[in-house]
Amino acid sequence: MKKGSTVFLQVVILLIGIVALAIMIRFPLTEGRAVNLDLFSIYADPFIIYGYLVSIPFFVALYQAFKLLGYIGQNKVFSLNSVKALRNIKYCAIILGILIMTTVLYITIFHAKDDDPAGFIATGTLATFISAVIATAAAVFEKTLQSAVDIKSENDLVV
Amino acid sequence: MRKSSTFFLRAVVVVIGLAVLALCIFGLPVIVREVFEYISDFAYLKFPTLIGLYITAAAFFFALYQALKLLSYIDENLAFSELSIQALKKIKYSALVMSGVYLLNMPIVFFLADKDDAPGGIIIGMVFACAPFVVAVFAGLLEKLLKNGMEIKSENDLTV
Numbered sequence: 001m002k003k004g005s006t007v008f009l010q011v012v013i014l015l016i017g018i019v020a021l022a023i024m025i026r027f028p029l030t031e032g033r034a035v036n037l038d039l040f041s042i043y044a045d046p047f048i049i050y051g052y053l054v055s056i057p058f059f060v061a062l063y064q065a066f067k068l069l070g071y072i073g074q075n076k077v078f079s080l081n082s083v084k085a086l087r088n089i090k091y092c093a094i095i096l097g098i099l100i101m102t103t104v105l106y107i108t109i110f111h112a113k114d115d116d117p118a119g120f121i122a123t124g125t126l127a128t129f130i131s132a133v134i135a136t137a138a139a140v141f142e143k144t145l146q147s148a149v150d151i152k153s154e155n156d157l158v159v
Numbered sequence: 160m161r162k163s164s165t166f167f168l169r170a171v172v173v174v175i176g177l178a179v180l181a182l183c184i185f186g187l188p189v190i191v192r193e194v195f196e197y198i199s200d201f202a203y204l205k206f207p208t209l210i211g212l213y214i215t216a217a218a219f220f221f222a223l224y225q226a227l228k229l230l231s232y233i234d235e236n237l238a239f240s241e242l243s244i245q246a247l248k249k250i251k252y253s254a255l256v257m258s259g260v261y262l263l264n265m266p267i268v269f270f271l272a273d274k275d276d277a278p279g280g281i282i283i284g285m286v287f288a289c290a291p292f293v294v295a296v297f298a299g300l301l302e303k304l305l306k307n308g309m310e311i312k313s314e315n316d317l318t319v
Binding site for chain 2: 005006008009012072077078132133136137139140143144147148151152154155158
C-alpha cells in the first residue's frame with residue numbers, strides 16, 4: 001500500500017476539522033446580538049453550548065476516519081479494528097443526524113413569530129440527509145469489510 | 160448483504176444526479192451569462208467556459224453511473240472483483256478530469272472575485288477544484304484496498 005494517499009487524506013481530514021473548529025469558534029462572535037455582550041455571555045448561550053455538544057460526534061467520527069486511514073497505511077485494514085472504526089463512524093453519523101433533526105424540529109416549532117428560519121431549516125435538513133447518507137455508506141463498508149475479514153481469518157486458520 | 164442499505168445509497172445517487180441535471184439545464188446557462196455580463200472584458204471566454212462546465216458535468220454523471228454500478232456489485236457480493244476495481248478506476252479518472260477543468264476555470268473565478276472585491280470567491284473556487292481531487296485520491300485508495308481484498312479472496316478460493 002502506498003503511503004502517500006492515506007497521508008494526503010489524513011491531512012484533508014485534519015484540515016476539515018480545523019476549519020470546522022475555526023468556524024465554530026468564530027461564528028458566535030459575528031452574530032448580530034453579540035455586539036453588546038462580553039465574551040462569556042456570548043459563549044454561554046444555551047443554543048451555542050448545544051451546538052458545541054452536537055459537534056462532538058462529528059469530531060469523534062473525524063478522529064475515527066483518521067484512525068481508519070492509519071490502519072490502511074499500516075496495511076492493517078482487514079482487521080477487526082477497522083471494522084470497529086467504521087461502526088463508530090456509523091453510530092456517530094446516526095447520533096449527529098438525530099441531534100440535528102431535533103434541533104430543526106425545535107426551531108421549526110418554537111421560533112419567534114417574526115423570525116423566518118427558512119435558511120436554517122433547509123441547511124439543517126440537508127445536514128440530516130448527509131448524515132443519513134454517511135451512516136448508510138459506513139454500514140455498507142462495514143459489511144463488506146467484515147466479509148473480507150472473515151475470509152482472511154479463515155485463510156489464516158488454513159495456512 | 161442487506162439489499163436495503165445500498166438501495167438507499169443508490170436512490171441518493173439518482174437524486175443527486177437529477178438535481179445536477181436540473182442545474183445543468185436551468186442553472187448553468189443563466190449563471191455563465193450573468194457572470195460574463197459582469198466581467199464583459201472576457202466575453203470571448205464565455206463559450207469555452209460553458210463547454211468546460213458541461214465537460215465536468217458529463218464527467219460527474221459518468222462517475223455517478225460508475226458509483227451505481229459499484230453499488231450493484233456490492234449488492235451481488237461482487238465487491239472484491241475486477242469489475243468493481245474497474246468502476247473505481249473510472250471514478251478516479253473522471254474526478255481528475257473535473258478537478259483539472261475547474262483548475263483551468265480558476266482565472267475566471269479570480270477575475271470575478273477581483274471585480275466583485277470578494278476574495279471568498281477564490282476560496283470557493285479552490286474548494287470546487289480540490290474536492291474532486293480528494294474524491295480521486297479516495298477512489299484510488301479504495302481501488303488498492305479492493306485489489307488487496309481480491310488477492311486474499313483468491314488465495315482463499317485456491318485453498319478451499
